Every structure is written in C-alpha cells, then in structure tokens.
Amino acid sequence: AQTVTQSQPEMSVQEAETVTLSCTYDTSESNYYLFWYKQPPSRQMILVIRQEAYKQQNATENRFSVNFQKAAKSFSLKISDSQLGDTAMYFCAFMSQWSAGNKLTFGGGTRVLVKP
Amino acid sequence: DAGVTQSPTHLIKTRGQQVTLRCSPKSGHDTVSWYQQALGQGPQFIFQYYEEEERQRGNFPDRFSGHQFPNYSSELNVNALLLGDSALYLCASSPGRGVYEQYFGPGTRLTVT
Numbered sequence: 001a002q003t004v005t006q007s008q009p010e011m012s013v014q015e016a017e018t019v020t021l022s023c024t025y026d027t028s029e030s031n032y033y034l035f036w037y038k039q040p041p042s043r044q045m046i047l048v049i050r051q052e053a054y055k056q057q058n059a060t061e062n063r064f065s066v067n068f069q070k071a072a073k074s075f076s077l078k079i080s081d082s083q084l085g086d087t088a089m090y091f092c093a094f095m096s097q098w099s100a101g102n103k104l105t106f107g108g109g110t111r112v113l114v115k116p
Numbered sequence: 117d118a119g120v121t122q123s124p125t126h127l128i129k130t131r132g133q134q135v136t137l138r139c140s141p142k143s144g145h146d147t148v149s150w151y152q153q154a155l156g157q158g159p160q161f162i163f164q165y166y167e168e169e170e171r172q173r174g175n176f177p178d179r180f181s182g183h184q185f186p187n188y189s190s191e192l193n194v195n196a197l198l199l200g201d202s203a204l205y206l207c208a209s210s211p212g213r214g215v216y217e218q219y220f221g222p223g224t225r226l227t228v229t
Binding site for chain 1: 147149151156157158159160161164166171172174204206208210216217218219220221222223225
C-alpha cells in the first residue's frame with residue numbers, strides 16, 4: 001500500500017515571500033500521479049497542481065511549482081509571492097496509474113499561514 | 117456549470133442511528149468517490165462508484181455502504197453510528213477512465229453524539 005508523509009504540520013510566511021512544503025511518498029510502482037490540494041477554511045478541496053511520474057519536467061501553475069524527485073520519492077510544493085488567500089491546509093496526494101479506480105491517498109497536511 | 121454538490125451541509129446524529137449523505141457530481145462526470153476526513157487529518161478513501169457499481173473500496177467496515185444512481189449521483193450510508201464516525205465527508209467526481217483529476221464538493225460535517 002502506498003503512504004504519503006508530510007513532515008511539516010504548520011508553516012508561516014510573510015506576504016510576498018516564498019514557502020516550500022515537503023512531501024514524501026512510498027510506492028513500488030513506476031507510473032503514478034502526484035497532486036497538491038488546497039483546503040481553505042471553507043472546506044472545499046481545490047486542486048493546485050498535478051505531476052505525472054513519467055514526466056521529468058516539473059509542473060508549474062502560475063505562482064505554484066513543484067520539485068519532483070522520483071528516485072528520492074519526494075514531491076515538494078513551492079508557493080511564490082505568497083498572498084493572504086493562500087492561507088489554507090495543503091495536502092499532498094498519490095494516485096496509482098494501475099488500480100481499477102483512481103483513488104487518492106493523502107498525506108496528513110500542512111497548515112500554511114500567510115501573514116500581512 | 118455547477119460543480120460537485122453535497123447535502124446536507126451539517127447534521128447531528130445519535131450513536132447507533134443511521135445516516136444518508138448525498139452527492140451530485142460535476143456535469144459530465146460519471147465517477148464518484150467518497151472520503152472521510154477526521155478533524156486535523158487528511159482525507160481517507162472510503163469507496164468509489166462507476167457505472168452504478170462499487171469499483172474500489174478502502175479500509176472501512178461494512179457499516180459504510182453506498183449507491184450510485186443512473187444520473188451518476190451517489191449516496192453514502194452509514195449504519196450503527198459510532199462516535200468515531202464524526203468527521204467531514206467529502207465527495208469527489210471525475211470524468212471516468214483515463215482522466216485522473218478529481219473535483220471535490222464542499223463536504224458534509226457529521227457529528228455523532
């Protein structure tokens with residue numbers, strides 16, 4: 001079974017600065033998908049960014065980018081130019097390419113607080 | 117275009133009772149997954165429905181059951197509620213095979229007293 005670990009329970013960052021969230025995972029598979037989801041106080045889980053394991057290029061979405069290290073099984077998220085609206089819980093998630101369904105396995109989350 | 121909707125938003129039940137939660141997927145999506153999120157934790161996969169059948173199931177007891185209707189909406193049923201069932205229940209939908217992004221609803225907050 002796959003596991004996802006987020007070792008930072010909480011992080012704070014000043015507005016306009018950069019913060020990096022860590023995520024490691026354990027799997028024996030070679031093809032899979034990785035995601036970062038954001039969950040603000042409103043509770044709605046929002047997809048931030050996704051990475052296919054077969055792609056060497058790191059994914060980017062506006063101010064969000066990832067550092068995907070397949071051999072190390074590491075998948076960190078960098079938030080640049082942090083904004084107050086980035087305050088939320090962030091979850092790293094794994095999805096197998098080969099299972100019958102497309103279930104997500106989540107980490108425990110990192111709470112990000114952006115300070116003005 | 118409506119996103120994933122869930123009802124009710126909140127509910128309170130007593131230990132031993134039964135509860136039904138409902139989910140309508142995003143337009144064009146035919147796969148529905150259910151997750152349980154305990155306070156301060158990441159979501160845990162309960163099960164997934166596709167073509168009105170349970171396609172995949174997580175490590176949850178048989179007290180948790182579900183159903184998918186021909187219009188792709190879904191229900192999650194929990195019998196013999198325990199205090200530990202108190203959680204946020206999230207529904208997510210996706211457009212079926214070959215597409216792996218899941219879109220989440222706002223969740224139903226269940227409190228068992």
